[in-house]
Amino acid sequence: xxxxxxxxxxxxxxxxxxxxxxxxxxxxxxxxxxxxxxxxxxxxxxxxxxxxxxxxxxxxxxxxxxxxxxxxxxxxxxxxxxxxxxxxxxxxxxxxxxxxxxxxxxxxxxxxxxxxxxxxxxxxxxxxxxxxxxxxxxxxxxxxxxxxxxxxxxxxxxxxxxxxxxxxxxxxxxxxxxxxxxxxxxxxxxxxxxxxxxxxxxxxxxxxxxxxxxxxxxxxxxxxxxxxxxxxxxxxxxxxxxxxxxxxxxxxxxxxxxxxxxxxxxxxxxxxxxxxxxxxxxxxxxxxxxxxxxxxxxxxxxxxxxxxxxxxxxxxxxxxxxxxxxxxxxxxxxxxxxxxxxxxxxxxxxxxxxxxxxxxxxxxxxxxxxxxxxxxxxxxxxxxxxxxxxxxxxxxxxxxxxxxxxxxxxxxxxxxxxxxxxxxxxxxxxxxxxxxxxxxxxxxxxxxxxxxxxxxxxxxxxxxxxxxxxx
Numbered sequence: 001x002x003x004x005x006x007x008x009x010x011x012x013x014x015x016x017x018x019x020x021x022x023x024x025x026x027x028x029x030x031x032x033x034x035x036x037x038x039x040x041x042x043x044x045x046x047x048x049x050x051x052x053x054x055x056x057x058x059x060x061x062x063x064x065x066x067x068x069x070x071x072x073x074x075x076x077x078x079x080x081x082x083x084x085x086x087x088x089x090x091x092x093x094x095x096x097x098x099x100x101x102x103x104x105x106x107x108x109x110x111x112x113x114x115x116x117x118x119x120x121x122x123x124x125x126x127x128x129x130x131x132x133x134x135x136x137x138x139x140x141x142x143x144x145x146x147x148x149x150x151x152x153x154x155x156x157x158x159x160x161x162x163x164x165x166x167x168x169x170x171x172x173x174x175x176x177x178x179x180x181x182x183x184x185x186x187x188x189x190x191x192x193x194x195x196x197x198x199x200x201x202x203x204x205x206x207x208x209x210x211x212x213x214x215x216x217x218x219x220x221x222x223x224x225x226x227x228x229x230x231x232x233x234x235x236x237x238x239x240x241x242x243x244x245x246x247x248x249x250x251x252x253x254x255x256x257x258x259x260x261x262x263x264x265x266x267x268x269x270x271x272x273x274x275x276x277x278x279x280x281x282x283x284x285x286x287x288x289x290x291x292x293x294x295x296x297x298x299x300x301x302x303x304x305x306x307x308x309x310x311x312x313x314x315x316x317x318x319x320x321x322x323x324x325x326x327x328x329x330x331x332x333x334x335x336x337x338x339x340x341x342x343x344x345x346x347x348x349x350x351x352x353x354x355x356x357x358x359x360x361x362x363x364x365x366x367x368x369x370x371x372x373x374x375x376x377x378x379x380x381x382x383x384x385x386x387x388x389x390x391x392x393x394x395x396x397x398x399x400x401x402x403x404x405x406x407x408x409x410x411x412x413x414x415x416x417x418x419x420x421x422x423x424x425x426x427x428x429x430x431x432x433x434x435x436x437x438x439x440x441x442x443x444x445x446x447x448x449x450x451x452x453x454x455x456x457x458x459x460x461x462x463x464x465x466x467x468x469x470x471x
Contacts, residue, residue: 045292049230049284051275060275060285063136070125077122077186079425084183088427092179096418098186099176104411107403110216114223118206118213118269123193131197138248144197149204155303159214160310162192164360166211167314171321172352203254207267218307219400220265221293222463226286227268228259234282235260243274243283250277259283263298291463295470297393302385305392311399313363317356318406326355367392394468401460405453412449416440 051057059065076097084094109116118124132139166185175181196205206213229235235258243259246252250273257267259274259282275283320326328335340351371387378387419440424430431437444452 045289047226047284047286047288049286051283051285056285060272063138063276066119066272067125067136069120070122073120074122074125081183081186083426084179084181084186086426087179089179091421091424091427093418093421093425094179094182095177096414096421098182099170100410100414101418104407104415106212106216107219107400107407110219111223111400111404112225114220114225114265115213115216115268115270117216119271121212123190124203124206124269126190127194127197127203130194138246138251140248144201145199146201147199149200149208153208155301156208156214156307157303158209159211160303160307162209162211163215163307164310164314167317168353168356171318172349172356202252202256203269206269207255213269214307215311217266218304218311218396219403221297222291222397222400223265224288224290224292226265226288226292227270227272227274228262228284228286230282230284232260234280238280238282240279242277242279246273247277247279250274252277264293266293266304291397291467294393294396294463294467300389300393302389305389308392308395308399309364309367310360312395312402313360315399315402315406316363317359319402320359391468394464397463397467398457398460401456401463404460405456408452408456409449412444413442415443 051060080094080097083092087094106117129135131142131144133143169175169181169185173181175185192209193205196209197203238260240247241258241260242250244253244257251271253274254271255267255269259278262268275285324335326335327337336355337348337351340354341348344351344354368384368388371391372384374387375382375384417440420435420438423433423435
């Protein structure tokens with residue numbers, strides 16, 4: 001069975017049988033609550049510090065290590081840009097590598113390795129190189145005006161807006177199948193990262209504006225890895241705060257964090273500078289239980305709460321957009337897009353934009369309404385805003401595991417398409433590895449994908465229910 005069918009140039013995933021759909025919904029609701037109420041509330045809180053392994057500690061403190069990881073990703077990024085800009089626009093590896101392999105696999109990397117993408121990020125590699133003029137040695141005076149990030153923008157509103165725009169481009173403008181558009185987006189992202197580093201102090205865009213970093217930041221609270229102080233007492237006694245200010249051995253924390261108050265993964269970009277700058281050797285790289293941060297979130301914020309709701313809405317929208325309910329490509333089919341087309345008469349892209357706005361707005365308003373009802377039931381003991389913020393964090397694992405279910409489907413059903421393109425990445429008629437013209441089966445079958453999706457969604461709901469119970 002082909003991984004997707006193509007109609008009028010638009011790729012649509014094959015639909016599962018109705019019994020799978022309804023059984024999946026039933027199992028999700030039933031198993032989520034049964035497993036939650038069956039389990040007691042005891043939590044495993046133990047950690048293991050990987051820096052106790054001397055080789056790992058030695059490796060983390062070497063300045064060239066990050067460069068060694070970022071350089072191959074930068075070169076691959078250059079290949080993608082070249083393919084998108086100058087390659088054949090029909091036979092081209094840029095969309096498959098970007099949207100299926102990287103974007104599809106990124107969520108799985110976050111689940112297990114937290115903010116590892118920030119550590120290897122090629123955009124950060126470019127920005128650091130052009131501002132510091134060093135491959136890895138410390139430069140005390142990087143090229144920058146070192147202005148403060150505007151106070152009114154010290155939130156993640158910019159990142160939320162960029163993520164919504166990305167989703168619109170991905171699903172509405174179909175950039176995921178357009179090599180040239182993919183390359184242009186890669187260049188645009190480079191400019192978004194590089195320009196601020198010349199203007200603002202540290203890496204303010206990474207903290208406030210990067211859509212990839214902010215999404216992975218919330219999701220990384222579920223990951224089983226963290227950078228923390230070994231001893232808070234040692235941090236409290238430290239006068240120099242080298243992790244925050246930097247020194248001859250390491251740069252100041254790029255996102256302005258201080259180990260003394262670091263309790264969540266959200267804004268840590270795992271750059272490992274604190275390992276190098278800390279004079280007291282008080283930084284740990286811990287392996288910990290999954291969802292440790294999200295089960296006991298210390299600093300809930302309204303902007304993060306808004307992103308959590310939007311993540312769940314957009315992740316659900318991705319799935320909806322691949323069904324006939326959203327856009328039925330059969331002749332005479334009735335769908336949301338066809339209905340909006342008929343009503344507005346302004347074309348599919350406009351109808352898509354209106355429909356996407358509605359999909360975002362309706363769940364958001366519904367959630368606010370439920371928070372308001374909860375406020376009334378609580379007899380004004382807690383405000384609607386407080387309920388909105390507190391309970392939104394229970395949506396993060398649900399959105400994450402929905403995201404895993406959706407992206408896992410794409411990787412499993414489309415990942416094999418990369419193999420022929422490896423031999424002819426630019427569409428120049430090459431056959432470097434002898435894979436051109438070969439057909440490869442899907443990595444996983446429909447039924448296996450469905451089972452994994454149900455498992456992912458159930459896990460997300462269990463964690464979400466547990467967080468909501470503690471809110």
